[in-house]
Amino acid sequence: MSTLEIKDLHVSIDTEQGNVPILRGVTLTINTGETHAIMGPNGSGKSTLASTIAGHPRYKVDSGSITLDGEDVLSMSVDERARAGLFLAMQYPVEVPGVTMTNFLRTAKTALDGEAPSLRHWTKDVKTAMAQLRIDADFAQRNVNEGFSGGEKKRVEILQLELFRPKFAILDETDSGLDVDALKVVSEGVNREHSKGAMGTLLITHYTRILRYIKPDFVHVFVAGRIAEEGGPELADRLEEEGYDRFTAQSAVEA
Amino acid sequence: MADTTQISPDTTSEGERTELGRYADKARIGAPSGTADTRAVIDGFTEEGESLPGGDDGVEQLGFKKHSHGNAPVVPEASRGERRRSFDLADFPALTGLEEDWRFTPLKRLRGLHTDALTGAAPAVAVGGAGNVTVETVGRGDARLGSAATPEDRVSAAAWNAFSEATVITIPRETVADGEVMVTVTGSAREAAAQHILIHAEAFSTAVVVLDHSGSATLAQNIEIVVGDGAQLTVVSVQEWDDDAVHVSSQQAKVGRDARYKHVVVSLGGDLVRLTPSSIFTATGAEVEMYGLYFADAGQHLEQRLLVDHAVPNCKSRVTYKGALQGDDAHTVWVGDVLIRKAAEGTDTYETNRNLILTDGARSDSVPNLEIETGLIEGAGHASATGRFDDEHLFYLMARGIPEKAARRLVVRGFLTEVIQQIKVPALEERLSASVERELAAGNL
Ligand SMILES: Nc1ncnc2c1ncn2[C@@H]1O[C@H](COP(=O)(O)OP(=O)(O)OP(=O)(O)O)[C@@H](O)[C@H]1O
Numbered sequence A: 001m002s003t004l005e006i007k008d009l010h011v012s013i014d015t016e017q018g019n020v021p022i023l024r025g026v027t028l029t030i031n032t033g034e035t036h037a038i039m040g041p042n043g044s045g046k047s048t049l050a051s052t053i054a055g056h057p058r059y060k061v062d063s064g065s066i067t068l069d070g071e072d073v074l075s076m077s078v079d080e081r082a083r084a085g086l087f088l089a090m091q092y093p094v095e096v097p098g099v100t101m102t103n104f105l106r107t108a109k110t111a112l113d114g115e116a117p118s119l120r121h122w123t124k125d126v127k128t129a130m131a132q133l134r135i136d137a138d139f140a141q142r143n144v145n146e147g148f149s150g151g152e153k154k155r156v157e158i159l160q161l162e163l164f165r166p167k168f169a170i171l172d173e174t175d176s177g178l179d180v181d182a183l184k185v186v187s188e189g190v191n192r193e194h195s196k197g198a199m200g201t202l203l204i205t206h207y208t209r210i211l212r213y214i215k216p217d218f219v220h221v222f223v224a225g226r227i228a229e230e231g232g233p234e235l236a237d238r239l240e241e242e243g244y245d246r247f248t249a250q251s252a253v254e255a
Numbered sequence B: 001m002a003d004t005t006q007i008s009p010d011t012t013s014e015g016e017r018t019e020l021g022r023y024a025d026k027a028r029i030g031a032p033s034g035t036a037d038t039r040a041v042i043d044g045f046t047e048e049g050e051s052l053p054g055g056d057d058g059v060e061q062l063g064f065k066k067h068s069h070g071n072a073p074v075v076p077e078a079s080r081g082e083r084r085r086s087f088d089l090a091d092f093p094a095l096t097g098l099e100e101d102w103r104f105t106p107l108k109r110l111r112g113l114h115t116d117a118l119t120g121a122a123p124a125v126a127v128g129g130a131g132n133v134t135v136e137t138v139g140r141g142d143a144r145l146g147s148a149a150t151p152e153d154r155v156s157a158a159a160w161n162a163f164s165e166a167t168v169i170t171i172p173r174e175t176v177a178d179g180e181v182m183v184t185v186t187g188s189a190r191e192a193a194a195q196h197i198l199i200h201a202e203a204f205s206t207a208v209v210v211l212d213h214s215g216s217a218t219l220a221q222n223i224e225i226v227v228g229d230g231a232q233l234t235v236v237s238v239q240e241w242d243d244d245a246v247h248v249s250s251q252q253a254k255v256g257r258d259a260r261y262k263h264v265v266v267s268l269g270g271d272l273v274r275l276t277p278s279s280i281f282t283a284t285g286a287e288v289e290m291y292g293l294y295f296a297d298a299g300q301h302l303e304q305r306l307l308v309d310h311a312v313p314n315c316k317s318r319v320t321y322k323g324a325l326q327g328d329d330a331h332t333v334w335v336g337d338v339l340i341r342k343a344a345e346g347t348d349t350y351e352t353n354r355n356l357i358l359t360d361g362a363r364s365d366s367v368p369n370l371e372i373e374t375g376l377i378e379g380a381g382h383a384s385a386t387g388r389f390d391d392e393h394l395f396y397l398m399a400r401g402i403p404e405k406a407a408r409r410l411v412v413r414g415f416l417t418e419v420i421q422q423i424k425v426p427a428l429e430e431r432l433s434a435s436v437e438r439e440l441a442a443g444n445l
C-alpha cells in the first residue's frame, strides 16, 4: 500500500502584478484504494494543487510538504514524479506537435517502466484500451492531442491512466466538457483501473455529476486555497443541493 | 500588380483547395511582399493559410500563429513568371537587399558571392556509385551547358560566368542506374568560387543522384537538371558543410513529358545556405515532388526559395518542406512560389511548409505564393504553419515520465522523419537521421 501525503502546503505564483498566494495551507492524505473528491468553485485553487503535485514549474511552493511513501516529492523533477507513480490527467491537455500517439505512448511507457514493453502485448493492450474508451483506432497515428476535441482529449488522458498504471491518479476536471455518454465511458475507465486495487485517486471536479459514476470515499470542499470542509460521500449530496454559496460566504467573512 | 487578382490567402488552408470557379482568370494567393515573422500562437499545430499584410501580428504564449507581415521596403514583383532570366551578369543590378528575392538574405554574410569575381578554387567533385552512368568533366564551351537552366539572380549569373569546368552526369536513355549516383562535393578553401554541374536523365532512364556537400567553402553553384521524357529522377542535395561555409545554389530542373522528378533538400551545416530549387514543366503528364528538411542552429541562416512553374497542361506537383530551429539567431526562410500559367489547364498542385521553433531567439519566415492564371485546374492549395515547442509541451511529456532531453528529441525526430523517409536511400536516410541526432545533441537538447 502507498500513501500520498500533503501537509500544510502553501503555493504561490509570480504574475506581472507580483507574487500571488493561491494555496494557503492544504493538508490531505490519500492511500491506495481510496478515492478522494476535491470539489470547489472556479478559481479556488484545485488545478493549482494538481499541477503542484505534478511539478509544474509555474507554481512556487512556499512551505509545506508532499511525500510519496515518505519520499520527498517536491525535490523530484516532473519526470521523476511520474516515474515514482504520480499521474496527472490534465484539465487542458496540450497538443504536442510532431509526435504520434503511438510513439508517445510507447516512449512514455518505456520511460515509466525503465524498459521497453514487449511489443506484442503492448500493441494489444493499447488497442484494447482504446476500444474500451471508444477511441478510434486511427487516433494512434495522429499527433498527440492534435486536433482532438475536448472530449477526445479527456479520453486520451484516461487511456494513458489505464496504460501507465500509476500509484496515484490526479484527475483534474476530467468530467468537464464531456457529454453523458463520454462521461460514462471515461468513468468506467477510471473505475476499471481503480478496481485493480493498486491505485489511489484524487478526483477534482466542479460538479457532482461525475460522482454518480465514480464513488468517492471522501469529499473535500476547496475554497480560496484551503479545504473548507471534509466528509464522506454525503457531503457531495449536500453540495448538489446547496451549491458553494455557504462556503464562499463563510470564506469572505474570514478574509 | 497589373491585372493579377489578389485573393485573401485566408481562403486557403490545409485540406482546403482553392476553388477555381470562384477566381475567374488571374489570381495570386499568398504574400507578395512583407516579412513573415513567425512566432506562434494558436494552440497546437494547426495549419494556417498565408495571411496578407495587416494580418494578425499577435505574439502569444503557446502553440502556433499565422504569419504576420512587417513593413520592409521591398521592391514588388508583378509576377513570379516575369522575373528576369539571363546569362549576362550586367542584367542583374548590384544587390541592395531590398530585392524581393534577397530581402531575407544577410548579404554581408555572403562573403562576396554577390560582389566579387568568383576566382577561388571550386570544391572538389567526385562521382561514384552507379557504374552505368556517364560522368564527364567538360570545358565551359560545351554546348550542353546552359540548355536546361538560365540564371535568375545575380549570384547564379556570376557563377555561370565564372566557372572554368563543369561536371556532366548523364543517365543514358532507358537505363536504370545500377546504384545511387553519389556526387561528393568537398570544399577546402574560403575564396569565393563558382561551380557548375549538369545532371541529364535521358528519356525513360531511372536514377537517384545525391549531391553531398561538406567541408568549407564560399560557393556560388548552378545545378542544371534535365529530366527527359518518361524519366524518373531523384536528386537529393545534402548540405552538411562546416560551420563557416557559405553556399548559394540554383538547382533548376526542366521536366519532360510524363517524367517523374523528385527533389530533396537537406540543409544542416553551414553559416549561410541559400538554395533556389525550381521545377519547370515543359511537357504534359509530368509529376514533381519537392521535399526539404532544414535544421538551423544558433547563428545559422538556412534559406530555400522554390519555384514550381506549371507552364503546360496536366502536370502535378507536391511540395513539402519542414524545418526545425534552435538557438539564438537561428534563421530559416522558406518561400514557395507556384505559378500556374494560362496554358496549364488540369494542373494539380499543393505546397506545404512547417516549422518548429525549439528555443527562444530563433526566427522562421515562411511565405507561400500561389499565382493562378487559369481557372481550369484540378486543384491548387498551400499551407504554412510555424509551431513553437514550449514549456507546456515539455511539461506534458515530462509528466508522462519522459526526461527533458528525450522529450525534445522525441518531438524533433517525429517532426523531421517524414521528410527523411522520402529519400528512399536507406544508407543516406540512416546517415541523415544520425546527423539530426547530432544537431539535437549539439543544441544540448
Ligand atoms: N498562470 C496564472 N496566472 C495568473 N493567475 C493564475 C495562474 N494560474 C492560476 N491563477 C489563479 O490562481 C487561482 C486558482 O486557479 P486554479 O486554476 O488553481 O483554480 P481552479 O480551482 O482549478 O479553477 P477552475 O474550476 O476554473 O478550474 C485563480 O484565481 C487563478 O486566476
Ligand SMILES: [Mg+2]
Pocket: A046, A047, A048, A091, A172, A173
Ligand atoms: Mg482547474
